[in-house]
Each structure stands twice: as C-alpha cells, then as structure tokens.
Amino acid sequence: MKKNMGSADKIIRIILAIVVVALYYFNVIEGTFAYILLALAAIFVLTSLVSFCPLYAPFGLSTCKMKK
Template sequence: MKKNMGTADRIIRIIIAAIIATLYFNGMITGTLGIVLLVLAGVFVLTSLISFCPLYTLFGLNTCPSKIK
C-alpha cells in the first residue's frame, strides 16, 4: 500500500475520532447512531495510523505531499 494521506489529513481524522469517542463515552450520542459513529472513529484512527485510505484510491485522491527528487 502506497501512502496517500498527508499529515494534516491524518491529524484532522484523529481529532474527529477523539471528539466522537468523547461524545459517545459521555453519553451525548447513543444507540445505533453512537455505535456507527464509534466504528467510523475507529476507521479514522486506523487509516491515520497506516497513512492509507482505500476510498482515496477509488476517487483518485492523494493528500500526501510528493517528494521532489
């Protein structure tokens, strides 16, 4: 897998995941919506850790800065 996520994108995803987790564990979002958002937060963290988003590949996106040779 070739990296396709830049640093800013990774940080934004981790912040969003932390917000969702905080809201869920404080009981502000509950039920099915809470579980779906918690799973989405997990996906955000996982994709941030590996710097690869499969959806970016499907849409031809790449936020990782290219290295000048």
C-alpha cells in the same frame, strides 16, 4: 499500499475520532447512531496509522505531499 494521506488529513481524522469517543463517553450520543460513529472513528484512526485511505485510491486522490 502507497501512502495517500498527508499530515493534516491524519490529524483531522484523529481529532474527529477523539471527539466521537468523548461524545459517547459523556452520553451525548447513544444507541445505533453512536455505534456507527464509533466504528467510523475506529476506521479513521486505523487509516491514520497506516497513512492509506482505501476510498481515495479508486479516485486517484492524495493529500500527501510528493517528495522530489
């Protein structure tokens, strides 16, 4: 897997995941909607850790800076 996520992309995804977890913790979101958002948050954290987003690959997208 070639890395296709830059630092800003990873930071934004982790911040969004933290916000979703906090909303769930404080009972702002609940039910099926909460579980869907928590699953999405987990995917955000996982893709941030491996620096690869499978949805970017088919479209040839990349947010990481290329080194020369």
